[in-house]
Amino acid sequence: MAGQDWWKGAVTYQVYPRSFQDSNGDGIGDLPGITARLPHIADLGVDAIWLSPIFTSPMRDMGYDVSDYTEIDPTFGTLQDFDTLIARAHDLGLKIIIDQVLSHCSDQHPFFTESRASRDNPRADWFVWADPKKDGTAPTNWLSVFGGSAWTWDARRKQYYLHNFLSEQPDFNFHNPAVQDWHLANMRFWLDRGVDGFRFDTANYFFHDPQLRDNPADFREKSRPDGNPYEMQYHLFDKNRPETTGWMERIRTLLNSYEARASVGEVGDSHHAIRLMGEYTGPSRLHQCYSFEMMGPDYAPAVFQSKISNFFDGAPNGWPMWAFSNHDVPRHVTRWSRHGASQDVLAKQAAALILSFEGSICLWQGEELGQTDTDLAFHELTDPQGIAFWPEPVGRDNTRTPMVWDGTANGGFTTGKPWLPVNPPQLARNVAAQVQDAESVLNFYKAMLRFRRETPALKTGRTRFLDLPDPVLGFLRGDDLACIFNLSPTEVTVRVKDLAALIGPTRAATIHGESLTLGPNGVAFATVTNPIEAP
Structure with missing residues (x-):
């Protein structure tokens, strides 16, 4: 895995810091906890770790609302804790990739506070502001992924501001070169601390249509409304804009100025995800992109064949990263349960399947245990998306429950009360028990990862x-x-x-x-x- 191309065909393990290991008994996972558990990840045989956001945040969207891009949130620890984690990971032969949530920030970020104060301050155009229509309504029909309009009225400026997610997550204006320059400087801060690369959240949301044109209705025939009305639009103007590739090229130029660094972009789109993955990757753009294309309900040969073929046919110089689950979707053993002879048998087949695909691979924490989604009551939810659309679609808390290390109370995750519960079905699938069982899902993952690592055809064939x-x-x-x-x-x-x-x-x-x-x-x-x- 040495050299500039270590990422090509590599396997990355996604860690959700809140739910991996708590070291101080407050019920929330942290950086020292992750550091203590790094040997588990190294022993699996993966190449890299992706850390979901750890930056200062009011946590309205669990860290995906950043208020300081160059500081660790006290919930997770300190910069010194982060440096310790990096050093330990590198000692174990693991690369570290960190989340970069650049398309939007927290409404508590000082730059947004400054921007909303007036129309003529130094950062007045760092965010997307627009006047109301003559009848006072929002400038466009664009919708938020989390429900309602993507525009919120601000009485200070007497304008609307754009937010593709929560109203507390205002979108940066990437048409302003100063915004791009500032984000590149923040990335440089982390590269200088030794990170091996970045995962870019919502990579196709950076730019909006400056003409503020309305999105048309989704052209696909629907028998009834979607659970989330966001899926009832064809998103031509609020994301997926052509200017995005130029920004990707600036990111790649920065990464190329460092030794052996890599990038992966997240592409969330229900129409053109495979095409966008190809457009955003290549020798002068991001190293690789992944989407939600294999995170749906369908478990059929045509699904997997079409995704892989369509990507490589359309982007012969690009590179994909495939995943079956992550922190935003139901776990695949739960989604595909009716296709399995048992949960364990299905989990093992899914491991063999994804680890034989051409491209790079991302595994979601707990996947190596055959972990399933947790049934949660409404009062247990913390996820704004899950709360807004209860009971459909299923929220994200169900997949984010704590990692289960042993069969003791709370699965060895914390000595306090965990931020989300560890229920008996999940407790039964713990690391300590599976390590001792030669036929466990965990040991099958280790065998499959070793087979991929030792078989050149599975890496680059x-x-x-x-x-x-x-x-x-x-x-x-x-x-x-x-x-x-x-x-x-x-x-x-x-x-x-x-x-x-x-x-x-x-x-x-x-x-x-x-x-x-x-x-x-x-x-x-x-x-x-x-x-x-x-x-």
């Missing part, structure tokens, strides 16, 4: 999909490794030519001549007798 019937997904990586999966809880037999020996973490699979039998959620890795060069 190109992909050629095989023509196999549902529910079987099959493809070649490189010119001599076949990866075949039965995405159902029922045994199937398919004809596959040229398979030789089964290798690696194969599960519930046998070869008889040209017949491959896969048990429920079976996994087959095999060499082929007649190597075929993949395109």
Whole structure:
């Protein structure tokens, strides 16, 4: 993993600091807690860690509302704690990538306080301000992801300001070069402290249409309104703007001035995510992008094949990062449960599946345990999105509950009261128990990560999909490794030519001549007798 291209084909492990390990008994995870648990992550066999936001924040959106971009929030510790974490991670051979929430900040950031004070102060145009329509309504029909209008009235300026998320998260005006320069300086601060790269939150939200044109209705036919009305618009003008690529190029120029640093952009869009991932990545833009394209309800061969093929066909010089779960969506073992013979069997197949994909990979904390979503009552919620749209769509607290380290009270996460509960179904899936069980999901993840690390074709080999019937997904990586999966809880037999020996973490699979039998959620890795060069 040494060198400038360490990120290519790498596996990153996402840590949600509030929920990983509490070191002081206040019920909230922190940096010293993460540092203490780094050996667990290193032992898994991943290459890097992505830390969700740790910066000073009023926590209206759990740190995604930053009020100081160069300071650690006291909830999580100090800059010295951060430096200690970086040093320990590097000693263990782990890279550290930190979240950068640049499209918006907290309304308590001093620059927004200054901007809203008048229309002629030095930072008056650092945020997106607009006059009302003649009838007093908002300048456009743009909606907030978290509900309601994306515009909030401010009596000081007698103007509306834009916020794609909470009203307490005003959007920066990236059409102003001074805003870009300032964010680059903040990034330089962290690069100088030794971080290995950045994950850019809401990477397609940086720019808005300066003409303030209304979004049209979503062109897709709907039988009933969406749970969140945001999905009822076709978002042509409030995000996904062409100016974004120029900003990506400025970020890449900065990163190229440091040794072996990397970037990944988050693309959230229900229409063009794969295309945008390609546009935003390449030799002069971000190193890689990931989206929510594999975080939906569908678990079918056509879904995975289409996402991978569409990306590499459309962006031969780009690079994806694939993920099945993160802190914003239900865990995939919960989403796809009906497709599994059991939770453990499904969790193991999902591990084998994603870790065989071409591209880089991101794993969500607890995924290596086969962890499931937590059932929460309304009064237990803290997530503004979950509260606003209760009971649909499911909020984000359900996936953010604490990491479970052992079978004791609160799973060894804290000696106090955890900020979200650790319930019995989650407690049963703990690290200590699974370490001792050779057949556990955790030990399967370790085996699969080792197989990926030791198999060059899984890191950089190109992909050629095989023509196999549902529910079987099959493809070649490189010119001599076949990866075949039965995405159902029922045994199937398919004809596959040229398979030789089964290798690696194969599960519930046998070869008889040209017949491959896969048990429920079976996994087959095999060499082929007649190597075929993949395109």
